[in-house]
Amino acid sequence: MTRHTSWAAVAWLRRWWAAEHGSVTVEAVLLAPMLVMLLVFLAVVVHRGVDARLRLDDAAHQAARAATLQRSTPAAATAARQTASSALAQAGLVCRDVATTLSGTLTPAAVVTVRVRCTVDVGPALLLGVPGAKTLEAAASEVVDTYRSQQPAGATP
Template structure:
């Protein structure tokens, strides 16, 4: 009889759910952390992209109000850097290219200045396997040169 009770108690202990919550947590927790890191990486890319678009627009507008190509180039670089800094974008590398062809158009004709801003956004601090260490985002914006404003040579 004693032996039957010990077998029944042992069988009951083997069928309990004690400890299964810990095992489920060990299996599910890494997956949840990975999804959270993917969401953070996606959010960083989307918000950085819109802020880089804004920096390109700022740089194009700043370049379009200058009279010479040289001053437009330097103004666009400064405006892009200031805009990225003001918005809190941390780029591991930044490139600004300016097309100032619209500044050489004769007065009375429509000209545009186009600026392209490239920013490499770091993602390596997320420590997520399979995610690249950085992502290069590019934004291009154009601004019309004032139609009747004097232009430099």
């Protein structure tokens, strides 16, 4: 190719590029739906995370309340675990494993704290089937009723 031909090609390319009227509009029309889908996808992911956190907080609160209604620490731990599992199941939050930890005493006016730990599988939440899991933890405290009756000495719960 001669030097004259290459200059002619460059000049033609410049004229063609300058004659591209409306190309930005076409690009915007083609890219806008993709950007909207990306924003919707992010909104769904954020909503699922916030929703799971709220449901776990509620399950921890229910478990703490169930624990304060019991008379012994083993019964309180069992009630907390069962209540947390059933609350999460009713809320539709699917956990791989649910662990509850109970702290505090069951004496009147004492504070009982229950921590609920749940590993949530985030793959089914997304249309793309992205694998992964997120471990969430929530804690709730409840006060044991001040005027609850005491167990008689020597009585078994």
